Amino acid sequence: MKPTYEQLEQQLAAVVAENAGLKQAAEFATAPDMWIEQADGMLDYRYVDWYVDALKAAMETPATDAYLAEVRAQGVEMLLSSLPPHYTARADIEAFAAQLRQGAKS
Numbered sequence: 001m002k003p004t005y006e007q008l009e010q011q012l013a014a015v016v017a018e019n020a021g022l023k024q025a026a027e028f029a030t031a032p033d034m035w036i037e038q039a040d041g042m043l044d045y046r047y048v049d050w051y052v053d054a055l056k057a058a059m060e061t062p063a064t065d066a067y068l069a070e071v072r073a074q075g076v077e078m079l080l081s082s083l084p085p086h087y088t089a090r091a092d093i094e095a096f097a098a099q100l101r102q103g104a105k106s
Contacts, residue, residue: 014063025058073100 003011028034028051035043076097080090 011063011067015061015067018061018064021058022061025055029055069100069103073097076100 034046036046037043076093080093080097083090083093
């Protein structure tokens, strides 16, 4: 079943929010005050323990993962549609497409 316009808007909003979180995390990690200049002019990254948790949280992207799983599953279904109806592995290919979709939900 095709998603409705409203569902697509919700999916897009979720992906955009995830990307904004990733961008914010990257901007913080690369901010000038995260680097310390040593006497020899070399730069050392200022490691902040709490920031590891913030980065890990930003890297959790369930909406993006679900979208990519759907794209992959559609690719598998495109392969399936190009095969002859009597192809013996059709059920396996259909199961694989379903598994791709389910993988994003778990």
